[in-house]
Amino acid sequence: MEVRFDRDTCIGMFQCVDEWDGFEKDVDDGKADLVDAEETEEDRYVVEVPEDEEFDAKFAARVCPVDAIEVYEDGEQVV
Numbered sequence: 444m445e446v447r448f449d450r451d452t453c454i455g456m457f458q459c460v461d462e463w464d465g466f467e468k469d470v471d472d473g474k475a476d477l478v479d480a481e482e483t484e485e486d487r488y489v490v491e492v493p494e495d496e497e498f499d500a501k502f503a504a505r506v507c508p509v510d511a512i513e514v515y516e517d518g519e520q521v522v
């Protein structure tokens with residue numbers, strides 16, 4: 444399972460940080476950071492999610508008020 448993060452869209456509400464350790468606060472930027480992610484294009488990040496963190500990662504995606512977080516399984520968007 445993969446999380447894709449649009450950091451440009453993120454408005455720094457930090458609900459995702461409360462739900463999953465894969466996100467950290469960047470208070471200076473007013474944005475979340477996707478930990479250990481690869482930047483695939485400007486301000487777009489992707490990370491592979493460990494199996495035991497999948498539930499939390501999906502929850503983080505669901506609570507984002509601006510839909511900056513997407514979850515993909517086998518290439519298909521599930522959140």
Ligand code: SF4
Nearest residue numbers: 453454456457459507
């Ligand atoms: S919940 Fe969404 S808007 Fe808020 S910090 Fe996380 S990614 Fe950014």
